[in-house]
Amino acid sequence: xxxxxxxxxxMNNLTKGDLNKIFWRxxxxxxxxxxxxxxxxxxxxxxxxxxxxRLYKNKKDKMKQAxxxxxxxxxxxxxMSHLIVGAxxxxxxxxxxxxxxxxxxxxxxxxxxxxxxxxxxTVFVAIYNAIIYSITAYLCxxxxxxxxxxxxxxxxxxxxxxxxxxNIGLSQGKKLAFAFSDKMNLLxxxxxxxGLTVVGGMIPALINYKIDLTYKVGKVTMxxxxxxxxxMPALVPLAIALFSYWxxxxxxxxxxxxxxxxxxxxMILGNLQPICNWIGSLF
Amino acid sequence: xxxxxxxIIVLSLYVGLGQLDxxxxxxxxxxxxxxxxxxxxxxxDLKTGLIVGATLQLATLGVATYGGATVxxxxxxxxxxxxxxxxxxxxxxxxxxxxxxxxLLLTQMDILARLANxxxxxxxxxxxxxxxxxxxxxxxxxxxxxxxxxxxxPVFIGLTFGAAVVKAINNWIPQWLMNGLKTAGIILPxxxxxxxxxxxxxxxxxxxxxxxxxxxxxxxxxxxxxxxALIGFALAAIYVMNRRKDHQKANSVETKQSTSQPKxxxxxxxxxxxxxxxxxxxxxVEFDA
Numbered sequence: 242x243x244x245x246x247x248x249x250x251x252m253n254n255l256t257k258g259d260l261n262k263i264f265w266r267x268x269x270x271x272x273x274x275x276x277x278x279x280x281x282x283x284x285x286x287x288x289x290x291x292x293x294x295r296l297y298k299n300k301k302d303k304m305k306q307a308x309x310x311x312x313x314x315x316x317x318x319x320x321m322s323h324l325i326v327g328a329x330x331x332x333x334x335x336x337x338x339x340x341x342x343x344x345x346x347x348x349x350x351x352x353x354x355x356x357x358x359x360x361x362x363t364v365f366v367a368i369y370n371a372i373i374y375s376i377t378a379y380l381c382x383x384x385x386x387x388x389x390x391x392x393x394x395x396x397x398x399x400x401x402x403x404x405x406x407x408n409i410g411l412s413q414g415k416k417l418a419f420a421f422s423d424k425m426n427l428l429x430x431x432x433x434x435x436g437l438t439v440v441g442g443m444i445p446a447l448i449n450y451k452i453d454l455t456y457k458v459g460k461v462t463m464x465x466x467x468x469x470x471x472x473m474p475a476l477v478p479l480a481i482a483l484f485s486y487w488x489x490x491x492x493x494x495x496x497x498x499x500x501x502x503x504x505x506x507x508m509i510l511g512n513l514q515p516i517c518n519w520i521g522s523l524f
Numbered sequence: 525x526x527x528x529x530x531x532i533i534v535l536s537l538y539v540g541l542g543q544l545d546x547x548x549x550x551x552x553x554x555x556x557x558x559x560x561x562x563x564x565x566x567x568x569d570l571k572t573g574l575i576v577g578a579t580l581q582l583a584t585l586g587v588a589t590y591g592g593a594t595v596x597x598x599x600x601x602x603x604x605x606x607x608x609x610x611x612x613x614x615x616x617x618x619x620x621x622x623x624x625x626x627x628l629l630l631t632q633m634d635i636l637a638r639l640a641n642x643x644x645x646x647x648x649x650x651x652x653x654x655x656x657x658x659x660x661x662x663x664x665x666x667x668x669x670x671x672x673x674x675x676x677x678p679v680f681i682g683l684t685f686g687a688a689v690v691k692a693i694n695n696w697i698p699q700w701l702m703n704g705l706k707t708a709g710i711i712l713p714x715x716x717x718x719x720x721x722x723x724x725x726x727x728x729x730x731x732x733x734x735x736x737x738x739x740x741x742x743x744x745x746x747x748x749x750x751x752x753a754l755i756g757f758a759l760a761a762i763y764v765m766n767r768r769k770d771h772q773k774a775n776s777v778e779t780k781q782s783t784s785q786p787k788x789x790x791x792x793x794x795x796x797x798x799x800x801x802x803x804x805x806x807x808x809v810e811f812d813a
Contacts, residue, residue, distance in 0.1 A: 272547040274648070274667035276641035280592055283645050287664035290657060301655045308652040308660060316592060319548075366588045367723045371716070374581055376749050378557050381578035384571055389561060392552025400549065427767060431760040437729050438756030439749065440720045441736025446749050447582045447713040475741040481711050485718035496587055497596060499715050500628060507708025512700050 262291040280316035292330040303338040317354035318361025327410020368436035448478035536680040540672035557581035559602035567610045575616035576606045585716030594634045601627030612690045621705030633674040640670035
């Protein structure tokens with residue numbers, strides 16, 4: 242990434258105030274109008290509106306053309322959208338609105354939103370949430386309300402990254418795309434390594450199920466959990482996690498359906514002792 | 525115990541605000557762990573709230589809105605579950621058992637909100653054709669109304685009739701069912717973990733997964749998830765450094781003709797192909813309801 246743009250970039254027509262407004266609209270308002278036909282399309286138009294107003298306020302035809310373009314179907318990870326918004330308005334600031342430029346921006350938006358969502362959902366949603374919120378919940382579980390600060394701090398960092406993304410988008414304009422995607426790819430790979438290490442650790446740390454089952458051999462009471470622990474700690478949690486992983490790969494299975502499967506499993510595991518007693522009474 | 529009118533209003537507004545947070549900054553107040561804590565604080569039992577919220581958070585770790593998919597509303601679940609636990613005086617486990625079915629039940633409210641926004645979209649589309657940009661801006665902001673109401677109304681109703689609901693639950697739900705729901709709450713983190721295992725390239729990087737599991741399983745007393753995250757970060761950094769070295773070697777072998785040309789928009793018609801090929805696993809999970 243180029244380092245030359247330390248300060249705010251010089252734009253032709255857009256003021257610093259416009260850029261700030263666009264950044265905050267992007268952060269706060271992109272998904273307010275989320276709907277099935279256009280998804281973030283309405284929010285995107287809302288986001289870039291300060292630029293459109295500055296550029297085409299008194300040119301009704303250009304404004305109509307721009308509005309139509311900016312309200313097209315759009316959907317990507319919100320944290321990544323700043324790159325696209327930045328590049329979009331930098332282009333319009335330089336070239337204005339005409340048929341060629343409209344095509345170029347439409348290509349930029351639709352071409353980048355898919356791959357950016359792929360990278361962004363992995364890094365900013367899956368891995369970020371898993372790490373930040375598992376640590377938060379871990380602390381809160383032991384009654385430490387201060388753990389709630391962790392996501393807030395995380396949010397501050399992410400907002401800073403969003404601001405950087407916006408500026409990269411502005412400065413790179415049309416050059417964006419591949420060069421940046423390549424870098425992001427390496428980052429995603431690294432984040433995957435981090436993510437998988439933590440996910441592996443989550444199994445023993447977060448699934449705190451212990452088999453509540455004892456049986457008597459002569460006068461000695463044996464605990465099933467104690468015996469399993471001798472084989473390997475967290476054996477049952479690992480089995481439950483691998484089972485969930487396996488079943489999630491089945492056709493027609495999604496996360497909501499998996500909840501019902503696990504509730505069913507919970508019904509059995511939560512009443513293991515009565516079930517076993519009942520089975521024992523049959524013989 | 526009855527919930528005071530002020531508490532009901534505060535908590536109803538809170539879940540509405542939480543939804544807006546989930547759509548924008550993501551400060552964390554939208555998360556179930558926050559929800560439990562806030563409900564606990566408002567109703568005077570922070571500890572119960574933290575436990576209900578944290579358990580629910582763990583149960584739903586991997587559950588997130590990918591690409592606008594609808595997921596169960598576990599924030600409202602955490603708030604109501606905590607409230608019922610405190611009203612009934614039966615402890616956190618009771619609240620956890622109730623929070624999960626409540627969250628599942630409220631899934632449809634999210635779909636309703638997204639559908640309602642379609643009305644504003646259509647309105648904005650019509651106005652845009654006339655060049656009326658102010659109407660476009662307004663209609664995006666109107667989206668706040670369905671989002672907030674879809675969360676606030678169920679919580680408002682649920683808490684207003686809280687005492688009656690708890691009584692009905694106590695009379696009608698047998699002990700074995702509550703035991704089962706409680707255990708489900710304990711094993712549900714497996715869902716989030718499984719989603720992440722599917723989402724991340726497990727097959728390519730499984731050694732890291734085993735390493736994380738073994739460290740945590742055998743050294744649980746010395747280790748915390750934060751410590752593990754640091755180790756994971758170090759491993760990731762080492763990995764990236766090595767990859768970069770390989771890249772540089774490969775680049776220096778190649779001729780440098782193609783590197784200096786800036787890429788223009790014409791060249792990026794469909795970067796999907798290049799990136800999708802590199803992306804995570806081929807198998808993906810369906811996240812929609």
